[in-house]
Amino acid sequence: MKGGVLARRAGIIALCAVCLVACVGLAWWQWQRFENGGTWQNLGYVLQWPLFGLFPAFMFWRLRKLRTQPREPEPEPGPARAESQPPPPRAPAGPAVRQDVGDDDPELAAYNRMLAQLNALDQQETR
Known part of the structure; x- marks a missing residue:
């Protein structure tokens, strides 16, 4: 070798x-x-x-x-790791996001909710 x-x-x-x-x-x-x-x-x-x-x-x-270079040890998976993670941030109070658009399609509604959450996270980071 x-x-x-x-x-x-x-x-x-x-x-x-x-x-x-x-x-x-x-x-x-x-x-x-x-x-x-x-x-x-x-x-x-x-x-x-x-x-x-x-x-x-x-x-x-x-x-x-x-x-x-020495590598950082990978964190061990398990319940201790899951408990140490902070809960996901809540959406800030701000302009209302329409949730009724695409309610007839559950996949589209879930996608729109995900986009609204990402937008809320982005708005928190930019403040």
Whole structure:
């Protein structure tokens, strides 16, 4: 298993190196175009391509760093967790929401009630 991890890391590092070399080559190409009567856009690409080439290496470094950070333990499911949760917030007193729309369709009425609750929660958070 250790050999597979090392081979995968070597492959990722090789891919990062290939990306960097390719992007530096594209930056050189844009620099040649800029020198031979190109526009400022070509000069912008000269600055962008090396950053694009470094991005895979940055992502590899960032993923390794995140993988080594300790994770928070997951809470245990059970009655203790259910009791510790606060009750759902009640809708604030405000403009009345019509509940009679779509009463003939119970699914639509339930959906409208859910939307009204979400709106009430949103209104509480924005105050």
